[in-house]
Amino acid sequence: MDIDVELIKNSIIGMGILGGIFATGLTIASVKLAVExxxxxxxxxxxxxxxxxxxxxxxxxxxxxxxxxxxxxxxxxxxxxxxxxxxxxxxxxxxxxxxxxIPDIARVMCKGGKIETYRRSSYDGIESCKAATVAADGDKSCAYGCLGFGDCVNVCNFDAIEINENGLPVVNDENCTACNTCIDECPRDMLSLVPENKLVYIRCNSTQKGKTVKDVCTVGCIGCGVCAKKCPTGAISIENNLAIMDYEECVNCGVCAEVCPRDPFKVLGTEDVDIEALRAERKDDAEDEGAGGLVITEECVACDNCIEECPVDAISDEEEPYVIDQDECVECENCIEECPTEAIVWADEAEEEVAEAEEEAAAVEEDDEDEEATGGLVITEECVACDNCIEECPVEAISDEEEPYVIDQDECVECENCIEECPTEAIVWADEKEA
Amino acid sequence: MELLLIFFGAAVANNFILARFLGICPFLGVSKEVPTAFSMGMAVTFVMTTSAIVAWFVQGFVLEPLGLEFLQTMSFILIISSFVQLTEMAVRKISEPLYKALGIFLPLITTNCAILGLALLIPERGYNLIESVIFGFGAGAGFTLAIVLMAGMRENLKFADVPQPFQGAPMTMIIAGLLALAFMGFGGIVAM
The missing domain is CATH 1.10.15.40 (Electron transport complex subunit B, putative Fe-S cluster)
Known part of the structure; x- marks a missing residue:
């Protein structure tokens, strides 16, 4: 094979000179045209x-x-x-x-992985959260939880997300650029941006009622509101059975995570909070304080308000007064507010109240005696002899022998049933009649 | 007349973007707003015209006499990149506001295949110097026309109710295709 030496020479020299000319031109230009x-x-x-x-x-x-x-x-x-x-x-x-x-980091708002939740169905379709959502809303027990197929992992341009052994996405803080791509991708809105310096956030998205959450997940937020009550800065509020954190108010104290009866909180810089230990600690504290948990007193009227309000179904209506299961109770105090008769109190307060109640009862009896001096119930001229009161009287104290009818004061127990039944308001207290 | 034909041929009938599909990258990338699209078009026009001149000189006085036509691509890339650098420096020295307006688009032109395509087409067609300048200017004008039209459509599309799967890139591709179809109509006006 012939090698055209001339051509090679020309190429090298030609291109060399051409490059040289341009390089020189640019160098001169860069000096001449230099801008400060x-x-x-x-x-x-x-x-x-x-x-x-x-x-x-x-x-x-x-x-x-x-x-x-x-x-x-x-x-x-x-x-x-x-x-x-x-x-x-x-x-x-x-x-x-x-x-x-203070850059933002994408955080996964679900803590219910394979261990904490269960599969309510067997899904063998495309390995994609979006596909699983279309197919009967996924296989996870919780309708709000992370499906864990990793759509966010695939869409991340910075390799910042991976799915851990528990089937939950983990965001690598260093790689995350808060670009929002994963947030847009997730069909269940599992991710949201949290300021990097905020160490405590709530890893649950479920707006279901507390009992449902308890059924499907061992850590999910039941919306009991203990965190909101205990938060020193008022950063947490409860919306739709879910604790919502206002990151501007949060001071990273972690009180919410400590008081939470469940475990949806993620406190960074520590291992996952050992919720059992914290709960035991809290019980000890409570015992030291002598509070002894919440109890229901005799005031209970069995209205069921507290049962409806209890996030953990700790109240049983099998006996009256209702009974609070101390093992279940998370001491959120929600029931206290709902009780119409203020029957739910702290155990140590209850003892005081029993004493008070006895005093009150004694006082009431005295009052009753005073009231007897009012002369009891009497029937006025308004009586139309309709016999309603006679039917209603539990002790048959009313006689129809004369008109107006007469109430036998020895028999009458002052139940006032007859007052309500009288069509002409003829039955009154004796002192009122005089007045 | 001949020059007019070359100009319109390059600008409309054989538009570099919509008929030759060169320089699609800035066409899709920088066509979100009309003002920036126009700046990009102007920068490309300038570089196209000047590199057409330099390419013609290099082809006629260096490559052909030395029998180095096979080094066309390499030497033209050298020309274009040097020229873009020079343009950038000159624009910056002469007019800081214009430099700011062009921003990143100026250096991006270096990698614009429309310009290399233009430089390679000139020797292929055997244009003389005047024809080369007109050809380069026409190609630049065509680029500007296409990118400004595209930007105008995309600006209007912002307010259109585009179905979710078509939002973004798919819609851009569709309107680019429609635009290209429309430009095919010019094929009958000027002979290839």
């Missing part, structure tokens, strides 16, 4: 990821660098670079990025 640039722009441009992705809202990394120097963009505005880049930019700009920088 704030050196910080170049410094910032260097620490930026350089992907020109436009996620910051600027046309590219260069524009972003200029915008930062011009003061038109926050040092933390690069979502891809995250805190690391923000810190470097902050150094260049002489700004402490620490305060300004």
């Amino acid at each position: 640039i704030d050196p910080r722009v170049e410094d910032i441009d260097e620490v930026l990821p350089g992907a020109n992705c436009g996620a910051c809202g600027q046309a590219g990394c260069g524009s972003f660098a200029e915008a930062v120097v011009a003061g038109n963009a926050e040092v933390t505005a690069c979502p891809v670079g995250g805190s690391e880049v923000a810190e470097k930019i902050g150094e260049i700009m002489g700004i402490d990025s620490g305060e300004a920088l």
Whole structure:
């Protein structure tokens, strides 16, 4: 095979000269056409990821660098670079990025994995949450829980999500850029953005009633509201049987996670809260305080209000007064508010109340004696002899021998049943009649 | 007349985007708003015209005498990238506002295949210098026309009730296809 040496020579020389000319031209141009640039722009441009992705809202990394120097963009505005880049930019700009920088992280709002929930059906379809949702709303016991097929994992551009052994997505804080892609993808709205510095969040999305949640999941929020009551800053509210956290108010104290009778809370920086231990601790505390749990007193009128309100079905209506199962009770105090007769009290208060009640009873008896001095019930001239009162009287104290009828004061028990039945309001208290 | 034909042929009948399908990337990427689309079109027109001139000189005075036509692609890429760099520096020196308006699009032109396509078409068709300039300018004008039309349609589509599966890229593809179909009508006006 012939090798055209001339051609190779020409190629090398020709292209070399051409390249040389352009290089020289550009070099001269760069000197001649040099524009004074704030050196910080170049410094910032260097620490930026350089992907020109436009996620910051600027046309590219260069524009972003200029915008930062011009003061038109926050040092933390690069979502891809995250805190690391923000810190470097902050150094260049002489700004402490620490305060300004609170990036959001996508959090999974479900803690009910394979262990905590069960499969209510067998799903063998496409391995996709969206497909499973279409097919009879998925196979998970909880209609609000994470299906765990990993649609979010597939859609994540930053490899920030993976499904753990328990079938729940885990977000890698370092990789997450809060780009919202997974949030848009999830058919059950399992993910939401939480500020990175907020360590406590509520990993449950279920707006079902407490009893239903208890049936389908061992950790889900039952909406009892203990957390909302105990939260020192009022950051938690209950909406639709679900605790909602206001992250602006949250101070990371973790009280909510401690008092919660269930375990939907995720407290970062610690292992998953050992809820049994905390509960035992709380019981000890309660015993120290001598509170002894909630009890229902004799005031109970069996209205069932408390049973409806109880998030954990701890109240039984088998006997009267109703009885609170101390093992089930989470001491949320919801029933106290609902009770029309204030029959539900703390055990130690109940003892005091028994004493009080006895005193009151004695007082009432005295009152009754006073009332007897009012002369009892009498029938006035209004009587039309309809016999209604006679039928109604439990002790047959009313005689129809004369008109108006007469009430035998020795027999009458002052039940007042006859007053209600009288069509002409002829039955009154003797002292009222005189008046 | 000949020059007019070349101009309209490049701009409309054989529009680089809608008939030759070159430079689709900026066509789809930078056609969300009319003003930026127009800036992009202007930048491309400028670079197309100037690289047409330089490509013609390099082809006629370097590659052909040395018998190096096979190095066309490589040398034209060299020309275009150097020229984009030069343009960027010049624009920045001359007019900072224009530089800002063009932003990232200016360096993006480096990788625009419409410009390389133009440079390769010039020697293939044996255009002289004047014809090359007109051809380059016409191609740039056609690019601007197409991208501005596209941006206008996409701006209007923002208020349209597009079915969810068609939102975003699918709808953009559909209107790009319709636009290309419409431009096929110009094929009869100017001979290929």
